[in-house]
Amino acid sequence: MSKIVVIKGSARKGGNSNSMADAFIAAAGELGHEVVECNATSMNLNGCHGCMSCFKTGKACTHDDDFNTIADDLLTADGWVFSFPIYWYTMPGQTKCILDNVFSFAVGGKDCKGKKVAIISCCEENDMTVFDHAVGPFERGGALMGWDFVGNVLVPGVNNVGDIANTDGCEQAAALAQKF
Ligand SMILES: Cc1cc2nc3c(=O)[nH]c(=O)nc-3n(C[C@H](O)[C@H](O)[C@H](O)COP(=O)(O)O)c2cc1C
DSSP states (O other), X not given: OOEEEEEEOOOOTTOHHHHHHHHHHHHHHHTTOEEEEEEGGGSOOOOOOOOXXXXXXXXXXXXXXXXXXXXXXXXXXXXXXXXXXXXXXXXXXXXXXXXXXXXXXXXXXXXXXXXXXXXXXXXXXXXXXXXXXXXXXXXXXXXXXXXXXXXXXXXXXXXXXXXXXXSSHHHHHHXXXXXX
């Protein structure tokens, strides 16, 4: 059984990406996986300062924001799931702060090769290219870091809370759990 960290990137309770993330979490739990859940929007995150002193003071990020509260779980997990809505054709700022601080693992020599990674996302426009600049940074960065992409759930055409129920997004997210 795997340990999976799910990072939620929307502050909207009952929102579309959170509903899909919850469907993933429920399915992963049923499969016996250990799931660690965090919501990036309720964390104090400042992104990367580029100081290159990661792990030199015993913490992943020397500047000590809430990335450090999940760093150990990220390192010991077999898989990471990033769920978030599209904001301005990319990931929301808080999700990007976490992704930026994942850089500390590279600087600190922490091997993340083979981590299973997946993205769950949604957007208002009915156009799959809206996801390009959100998925791209993960896929290009992950290729460099040796991550193993197991599949993405990308659902266009949803805007209001509850819209996801009119799609198969939650079913897709539940099915994604079988890839871990
Ligand atoms: C700040 C902001 C920026 C957004 N930018 C985009 C965008 O560039 N393209 C798009 O299709 N939808 C955009 N949306 C719409 C959301 O992606 C959409 O409402 C989504 O379903 C929200 O997901 P959530 O319920 O998980 O928060 C934006 C919404 C907000 C609040």
